[in-house]
Amino acid sequence: MIQIEQLHKRFGKNQVLKGIDLNITQKGIFAILGPNGSGKTTLIKAILGMVVPNKGKLLVDSISIKKNWKYRDQIDYLPQIANFPPNLTVKELIVMIKDLRNRPGEDKKLIELFMLEPFLTKKLSNLSGGTKQKVNIVLSLMFDSPIIILDEPTTGLDPIALIRLKELIKEEKAKGKIILITSHIMSFVEEMADEIVFLLEGKVYFKGNIDALKTQTKEANFERAIANLLTYDNA
């Protein structure tokens, strides 16, 4: 469903992506990991078309995304920082996004799930960070799209909301979707991810499931296996 070939991206002098090759064809949850500055966010943004690559191919559903915008209809995206027009209410924002995407969404179910009813008529500028993140989740997951991209979805969530989010992601996976996640919470990744894509210095350094990672690094613990990847490189 997502095919990436020799993707390069440079910001000024800073070469961030140095030839990413990545093929995601089967369904499941893919965790994109890597140290700070390894190009996770850039990669995600390139898939979303927010960053224009210097070189390389990027196909979603076998169609090049270059100068194309309709393919984004296939993608649900949860941005890292949730910041919305301050003068709209939560309800208006939801209506607006549905209007913009021209699709009905399952917002009712999600609002219930995250207990957002009391905030519906409040202005977005008056919400706490956690509540904003919940709204953010509702906005990005209410459409039934085949690809879901979650950038640090757990930020600011309370334990109940976190559990609900995990359930939700699993439900979506069961529907047969491709789900890309970045996160710094390793336990979350270990619990959720079917496959790890590890980026290092602008390249795919490792791609495989958790067991394969543990075997390769000869570590029993997932967190240590990741750390090992990093130190191995440093050595």
Next chain:
Amino acid sequence: MDLLKKLLFTLVLFCSFSITAQTIEVCNDCDVSSLKEAIKVSTMCDTILVKKGTYKEYNIVVDKPLTIIGENFPVIDGEDKGEIIRIVSDYVTIDGLFIINVGTSYTSDHAAIRVVRSKHFVIQNVVLENLFFGIYIEKSSHGKIYHNKVIGDAQDEYNSGNGIQLWHSKHILVERNIVQKVRDGIYLEFSDDITINENTSTNNLRYGLHFMFSNDDLYTNNVFENNGAGVAVMFSKRIKMLHNTFKKNWGTAAFGLLLKEINDAEIKHNVFEENTVAINIEGSNRVVYSDNDFISNGYAIKVLGACYANTFEKNNFLYNSFDVSYYNKINDNVFQHNYWSGYTGYDLDEDGVGDVPYRPVKLFSYIVNKTPETIILMRSLFIDIIDFSEKVSPVFTPDNLLDMTPQIKRYQ
């Protein structure tokens, strides 16, 4: 009006002595079928009644006191051959004729009606069209030019004449005439004690009214609009200009009123509206300007130099691009008790007079005088800033040019 009464009175008095006066009728199929013939057969103090019709005549000489009256505007057609009527006698009245087609000449100033060395003439209710010169008064006096209509079609200055011209004449009343599209609407040269009242002079090629070397004249309640260059008063003394309207004289060399070498004049209660320059003053002294309205002119007053002891008071200066413009730094003129729409001061003691003096000359007007293209920067914030700094400490503009008593409310 006194002059008029006196005139009528003397005229009546003069002819009432002749008992033989009779009326001669002229019409196309009468015994007398031309004006010339009628004058020939008439005697002193007769009345010639010209009936409606067209009379193709020119060089008609009126050489005895006669009253020539047109009935329903008979047409005297000069067929472009030359002068039409010449009056060489005292006590002649011309009334109600429609005179057309005066011959154009480059060597002599052909007129529709010319008055030569005569007194006590009256020219009234005459309509002139397609003319060279209209009414030409030469070395005559105590006459009246009343309620005539002069409509020219002048294209160029060199081959057109003036509507009403007075040359070396005195004590003449010019009243309620309408003059259009000639070279100068009304032109006075070496003519003193002339009264010009309630005339309308518009769309003339050069000046609506033009004085040269004429003294002690009075003009009131006239309207001068859209003339090539406005009204010019030059080399004359003691002229009174009251209650006139100067309007829409637009152009590079146009002004409402041009004063050149004028002394001891009075300019009061006039309205100057939308002229490029309302009053252009050069070499004029002891002139009093009061109670005038200057509305939306490019320049209200432009002083070109050598102007001393003039007084500007109780005028309204409303929305002019420049209120006063000076070419030099010396000022010997007085500005007081005027209303300036550009005044931004305050009146804390509420006596109707602003507490801060008003400086009517802006630095920008000085810059525009030096470099005319800079006019395009008018109303720019930058210009406002430099104007303001000049206002605070004058460097280029006369620093004693102030209205110490600017009014808070405009004069009604």
Next chain:
Amino acid sequence: MLKILKYSFYDLIRSRWSYVYLLFYLLLGSVLLFLNNDLSKAVITLMNVIIILVPLIGTIFGVMYYYNSKEFTELLLAQPIKRSSIFIGQYLGVALSLTMSLILGLGIPFVLYGLFQSNEIWDFILLLVTGTFLTLIFTALAFNIALYNENKIKGFSYAILVWLFMAVIYDGLFLMSLIAFQSYPLDAFSIGATLVNPIDLSRILILLKLDISALLGYTGAVFQKFFGTNFGLFISIGTLSLWVLLPVLNIYRKCRKKDF
């Protein structure tokens, strides 16, 4: 694009700043009218204020909106919407809400004062047209500046600088060059230099209305043609439209290439 425009517009007309702006114009209009007690004098003062203030507010507001809604823009970018629609839509949202504040803020006091019964209505309409043009132009310039500068402080500084340059410094340089080269024929140059700066251009539109008598006192043939006929009005309006069009086209061009 219309949807984005709609939402930006709704968002903005509820913002505190739009009200401040609207109130400011309401106050300015009423104060001028009641202090002067004279419609035409108030219109003249307003013209002077508008050509300076509207560009300032347009740039500041445009830059501010762009930076403040950056994250929201990113959310929109991930939606199946054309990029140019997002930015042009936001631009129009800002520009139109500012224009509305201007028209309502000035319109209400003047209409209450009896504008429709007066001769000043055409001058007033010209004032609003000029204000609208300036809002459209300077908001577009602000968006351009913001698109080229990720750094908020830099963006703000450039915006203020652009305003300061166009409103004041440009005219100073212009004046100096006119005085320096006064022995050469300058009227074509001065008209050209005026067309380059939208603030000057709006000023000319106002001059054509208010100071035509003074302008006609100048002898240059090009001036005469420009100011003496409708030619000047058409050229001015045309160039102002161009001034809207070019920055908007650049927004369109730039936003398609930019990384977020």
